[in-house]
């Protein structure tokens with residue numbers, strides 16, 4: 001009996017990919033070879049749909065589509081089963097394209113990334129800062145831009161060079177953008193870093209820029225710092241809080257020890273704040289050290305306000 005064949009819509013729903021990603025993976029990487037109807041519509045077999053789902057899982061776990069697209073089904077199954085993030089995750093959702101000002105700044109940024117045009121990217125970020133204010137720039141343009149770039153790299157619509165380029169421009173821009181936000185001498189101090197093993201830095205930069213804009217005195221330490229260094233900086237600057245960004249990996253066995261050491265070495269009154277896409281994976285370890293788990297930048301704003309109020313009250 002002939003195998004049942006399905007439409008691209010069905011294949012997308014079952015595999016958790018978008019039809020756009022399926023087409024790109026087919027055209028650029030030969031990931032699948034669907035049959036065609038008389039009217040040239042794609043038709044996918046059950047095994048091709050399984051293949052697409054597995055490709056989604058392994059790319060989500062960190063393999064690039066170029067490396068895995070043509071692997072035989074058996075190998076893909078094994079790779080997915082061995083992958084450290086072997087959990088079904090919800091299909092990635094790209095930020096909805098709005099026709100709002102933020103949406104069009106975001107579109108312009110994406111076009112500049114595709115064109116590798118640093119001048120246009122910087123200029124667009126500057127205009128977004130003026131048009132939307134600092135928090136609007138960070139929450140509605142830079143954060144969704146980082147997510148979109150990650151998705152586009154994963155689905156193969158941009159290359160690693162585009163991703164590196166965008167990260168470099170955003171990093172420099174946020175470094176400069178944070179300066180005019182720097183708080184006064186009497187402002188409470190926030191130390192921002194990522195712990196050892198966490199090299200993704202944009203989340204930490206976003207947090208530093210957001211806190212600086214809210215009047216905090218930010219000491220930005222950068223990425224992948226051992227606990228003793230972070231704690232030393234917290235003691236030296238009498239920090240009210242330390243903010244850590246956790247992005248990738250989600251299964252680093254050393255992180256629990258790093259967090260415990262940090263809590264032990266930091267002044268007891270310094271509050272530990274954490275956020276980032278990998279944060280939920282370390283929930284138990286974070287609870288053990290009493291870290292506040294903050295879901296996004298607006299939430300950070302209200303936590304920082306509360307901390308500020310409570311330090312004012314406790315001052316003689």
Ligand code: B12
Pocket residue numbers: 059060061062063064085143146147148149150151154163164167197198199200201202203204206207243244245246247248249250273274275276277278294295296297300
């Ligand atoms: C830039 C980038 C890189 C750059 C990093 C450069 C740098 N110096 O930072 C480079 C190119 C080096 C890189 C490398 C890799 N990357 Co990368 N990268 C990204 C990208 C595009 C942005 C990363 C980032 O900084 N995000 C941080 C912020 C912007 O996002 P967020 O965590 O959701 O945080 C939000 C909030 O939670 C909040 N927040 C963040 N931190 C904190 C902290 C506090 C205290 C608070 C309150 C809030 C807060 O701010 C954000 C705003 O909403 C992401 C895409 C993405 N969706 O994030 C992929 C991504 C993180 N990378 C990924 C992967 C797989 C890799 C590699 C393994 C690729 C490879 N095959 O080599 C390597 C890993 C390197 C390593 N050893 O860790 C995957 C991770 C998938 C997974 N399983 O989790 C992602 C998600 C891309 C994807 N869609 O697949 N990457």
